[in-house]
Amino acid sequence: MLTEQSAYSNRWRKVSPIAKGIFTFCGILAAFSAGSPVAALAVAIFISCAAIVGAAVPFFIYLRVAAPPLLFLAASTLSLSFSLDLNAPAIHFAESELPNILHICSRSFACLTSLLFLTLTTPLPDIISLLRRCKTPETLLDLMILCYRTLFVLSESVNNTITAQSARLGYATPGHSIRSLGRLSANLTMQVWQRSTSLQLAVEARCNDGAFRFLEADYPNSRRNILISATSGISMILCELAFS
Amino acid sequence: MHIMEGFLPVKHAIGWSAVSAPFVAYGLYTINRRIKEQPEQRMLLGVAAAFTFVLSALKLPSVTGSCSHPTGTGLGAILFGPTAMAPIGMVVLLFQAVLLAHGGITTLGANIFSMAIAGPFAAAAIFRIARSIRVPFGFSVFIAASLADLLTYLTTSAQLAFAFPDPSGGFTASFVKFATLFAITQIPLAISEGLLTVVVMNALTRFNSKELKEMKIISIQGAKA
Numbered sequence: 001m002l003t004e005q006s007a008y009s010n011r012w013r014k015v016s017p018i019a020k021g022i023f024t025f026c027g028i029l030a031a032f033s034a035g036s037p038v039a040a041l042a043v044a045i046f047i048s049c050a051a052i053v054g055a056a057v058p059f060f061i062y063l064r065v066a067a068p069p070l071l072f073l074a075a076s077t078l079s080l081s082f083s084l085d086l087n088a089p090a091i092h093f094a095e096s097e098l099p100n101i102l103h104i105c106s107r108s109f110a111c112l113t114s115l116l117f118l119t120l121t122t123p124l125p126d127i128i129s130l131l132r133r134c135k136t137p138e139t140l141l142d143l144m145i146l147c148y149r150t151l152f153v154l155s156e157s158v159n160n161t162i163t164a165q166s167a168r169l170g171y172a173t174p175g176h177s178i179r180s181l182g183r184l185s186a187n188l189t190m191q192v193w194q195r196s197t198s199l200q201l202a203v204e205a206r207c208n209d210g211a212f213r214f215l216e217a218d219y220p221n222s223r224r225n226i227l228i229s230a231t232s233g234i235s236m237i238l239c240e241l242a243f244s
Numbered sequence: 245m246h247i248m249e250g251f252l253p254v255k256h257a258i259g260w261s262a263v264s265a266p267f268v269a270y271g272l273y274t275i276n277r278r279i280k281e282q283p284e285q286r287m288l289l290g291v292a293a294a295f296t297f298v299l300s301a302l303k304l305p306s307v308t309g310s311c312s313h314p315t316g317t318g319l320g321a322i323l324f325g326p327t328a329m330a331p332i333g334m335v336v337l338l339f340q341a342v343l344l345a346h347g348g349i350t351t352l353g354a355n356i357f358s359m360a361i362a363g364p365f366a367a368a369a370i371f372r373i374a375r376s377i378r379v380p381f382g383f384s385v386f387i388a389a390s391l392a393d394l395l396t397y398l399t400t401s402a403q404l405a406f407a408f409p410d411p412s413g414g415f416t417a418s419f420v421k422f423a424t425l426f427a428i429t430q431i432p433l434a435i436s437e438g439l440l441t442v443v444v445m446n447a448l449t450r451f452n453s454k455e456l457k458e459m460k461i462i463s464i465q466g467a468k469a
Contacts, residue, residue: 003343028350032254069345072248084421086413091421097411104251104408111250111350119342127342139272139279139286143335146290147297151339154291154298178436181302182443189323189448192295196287209283 002061007123011056016219017126018133019229020118023050026233027114031107033237035244037099040106043236047113055121065120069112077105124148129216138211145212150195157191158184246340246355247400249348256407261353264330267361271330278328289328293335296320300336314437317363317396318389319444326368333360358399367392385445390438397430398423 007013012020027047034040051057080101083094094101118127128144161184165171170180219225252260278285299316320329337355340346347355367388374384401422410417 001343003345028250031250065345069248072246073251076248076251079422079425080408082421083410083412084417086417086420094411108248108250111348112248112345115249115341115348116345119345124339124342137272139276140331140335142286143275143290143293143331144338146287147293147335147339150291150294151297154294155301158298158302178439179443182440183447184302185299185319185440185444186447186451188295188298189444190451192291193288196291197284199287199291200284203287204283 002065003119004123006057006061006065006120010121012054012121013123014219015121015225016222017122017130018222019225020122021127021130022226023047023229023233024114024118026230026237027117028111030233030236030240031110031114033240033244034103034107034110035240037102037106039240039243040103040110043240044106044110044113046236047110047117051113051117051120055117057120062116062120066112066116070109073105073108073112076108077101080104125214126217129214142212145214146199153195154188154191158188161187246337246347246359247351247403249341249345250350251348252351252354252403252407256403257350257353259353260351260357260403264334264353264356264361267327267330268334268356271327271332274325274327275331289324289332292320292324293332293339296332296336297339300340314433314440315359315363315393315396317359318367318385318392318437319441321364321367321392322371322385322388322441322445326364329364330356330360333364336360354400354403358396358403362399363392363396366395381449382442382446386438386442389441390434393434393437394430397426397434401426 027043030043031040034043048062052059052062081094081098082091083097084091122130125148128141128148131144132141162171165180165184169176171177275285275289278289296316299314299319302314317329317333320332324332334352334356337347337352337359338349341348341352370391371384371388374387375381379387401419404422405415405419408418409415410421413420
């Protein structure tokens with residue numbers, strides 16, 4: 001996964017996830033505080049620069065990850081720009097709504113850059129440890145940890161099965177595809193049951209009877225980084241409020 | 245059918261999160277109760293979340309010839325129950341937002357409501373009603389999975405219509421507009437996902453009915469009827 005690749009290899013990998021979480025949260029708040037499309041775009045540019053220039057996330061990866069949601073945003077914006085008259089069924093361009101639509105689109109874009117900043121600079125285990133600090137229920141965190149740790153095992157199993165099925169023309173026609181996918185999913189469901197039973201045996205053998213705990217990584221200059229991110233985040237919000 | 249990051253106004257984002265929170269909390273309560281009775285359920289549900297995530301990444305051939313992705317809400321609700329699907333769905337949606345940038349954090353509440361609450365509850369209810377009036381097993385699974393998929397997309401359309409009512413026709417016109425636009429992809433997808441779920445359940449009941457009964461998640465007695 002491109003996000004994982006970037007999250008583990010960027011320049012800010014060792015920056016505290018709390019600092020990155022605060023900056024993301026401030027970015028989203030600034031996007032919602034923006035009074036105009038230009039102000040929201042300024043937030044988007046600032047946060048993108050923080051990710052690409054500051055954290056050295058490769059531009060190509062950034063674009064590849066951003067492309068699908070941006071396409072979806074374009075489609076959503078297009079659907080908003082048309083109005084439907086139910087009395088005399090007709091569709092017309094909602095010209096009067098254009099400033100509002102541009103504002104929604106730019107706000108969403110700014111929020112997306114904030115989300116991308118977090119996902120491309122912070123590995124998921126760090127985000128889970130951040131959620132633990134935010135007092136997220138242990139059961140939910142356990143589900144996340146188990147989900148993350150088995151995700152790649154199941155993905156590999158799916159890829160191997162698809163390769164084997166494709167080699168036997170399992171996806172040659174739409175009908176074959178549905179049948180092959182059905183068998184793949186059924187096989188995967190059983191793997192879920194078998195793997196979970198094995199995992200349970202493994203944790204019982206290690207006397208685990210509670211939440212999953214892992215050693216948390218040390219982040220150098222954590223307080224300084226949190227202060228820098230909070231200052232820049234709050235400055236961003238204040239700038240947005242001042243210009244709106 | 246994800247609503248993307250930052251698309252909903254603040255009041256709607258907070259409102260949908262507040263609506264979804266009790267369902268997730270109740271789901272966690274039932275999961276905790278299950279884990280106390282059967283500790284192995286913790287592993288099962290965790291791996292089930294990964295399963296739902298992987299399933300949602302599969303390419304599904306659509307009736308119109310294009311490709312789409314299954315939601316897994318129908319299958320998940322039938323296998324693991326609708327209450328458990330709310331927290332599992334939350335984890336899956338959060339992972340999709342963080343790992344794939346699909347959906348978002350501010351729209352998590354709205355997406356949970358449509359994909360992890362409305363869809364699974366509808367699937368479980370339709371499946372139980374269909375089985376209680378002796379509809380054949382395969383057809384019960386098909387209508388449960390297909391209608392759950394359709395309800396998910398109608399819920400998303402309603403959420404968007406609430407947030408962005410049409411300037412001339414209000415909520416109704418906006419709902420018709422979004423529902424019609426999404427219908428192009430979602431109706432074929434619902435049919436494909438219904439067929440896929442039938443194939444999965446048939447394969448499971450045929451080859452692994454013992455394991456399914458051991459799971460004790462949903463009674464499949466008379467599945468082959």
